[in-house]
Amino acid sequence: MDALLRRGLKLSHLRLMAALAEAGQLGLAADRLGIAQPAASRLLAEVERIAGRSVHQRTGRGIALTPIGEALARRAMRVLMELRDAGREMEELAGGGAGHVRIGSVTGPALDRVLPALRTARLALPQVSAEVVVAPSDLLGQQLLAGRMDFALGRMPPGMEGELTLSAPIGAEPVALMVRRGHRLAHGGRIDPIELMDFDWVMPGPEALLTRAVMERLTDLGLPQPPQRLATSSFLLTLALIQQSNAIAPLARAVCDRFAGTGSPYVILPVDMGIVVEPFGLLTRTGAILTPVAARLCSMVMAQGGEGAEGAD
Known part of the structure; x- marks a missing residue:
């Protein structure tokens, strides 16, 4: 960074590189900075002169940063974050906490x-x-x-x-299965895990840690993958869906304990599948x-x- 500063790198250059990384278009980056597009073009040309290399290339839809441009943009964003946090810290000290x-x-x-x-x-x-x-x-x-x-x-x-x-x-977290009160499996008696596969399961997408933990445990138990017609990471949508259907939701036990209490529309199924999220x-x-x-x-x-x-x- 010292060499770049000696060559004339300024805060305005860093702000432009950060804006380009987020916007992908020179015009949008200029709008974010509150400057005209010709001024943004001049700043970009100055950055390339200072860097001694190309930091961008034009594409059909806008601008793509080169690997060198991406590296500079990442550092620029960190510098700007630190400056912003420094300002926040000064305000906190001046404001008495x-x-x-x-x-x-x-x-x-x-x-x-x-x-x-x-x-x-x-x-x-x-x-x-x-x-x-x-x-x-x-x-x-x-x-x-x-x-x-x-x-x-x-x-x-x-x-x-x-x-x-x-x-x-x-801490790790055990997972419980939550359903609506009145669900056919919520009778308090013993549940054969294969019965769970008769119902839709509501979980996030396949890349989510919770979903992976569920699927891996079911495989370990020799069970098939459950039906999953809706994948969502929205907790509110999950609650609404299981309240209005016979779907099963695997959720953190701590969450289930809070939402499946006495008088709640939800209950925890009396079966421990041994599912634990890392x-x-x-x-x-x-x-x-x-x-x-x-x-x-x-x-x-x-x-x-x-x-x-x-x-x-």
């Missing part, structure tokens, strides 16, 4: 760790606001890399090992430094003794 924290989590930890921590933070950190995104680990990883959240509880998404850091495992941990951008407020809220989340893990990954 006030700030906004963006948290990501897979479903189980969101209930067992994030929610209790936020209840505590309402009293201990009254000037801190928080935003929580509940999603599968691959989406959380994308949000982290885009700088749209400070930290997340989840599992390492494939292909992001070099850009994200995962803490030591916090442990989750704390996900952060590699090398990133949390702002003081984010670090404090992260400590509160990690201090929770929850048993949960994810139900939508």
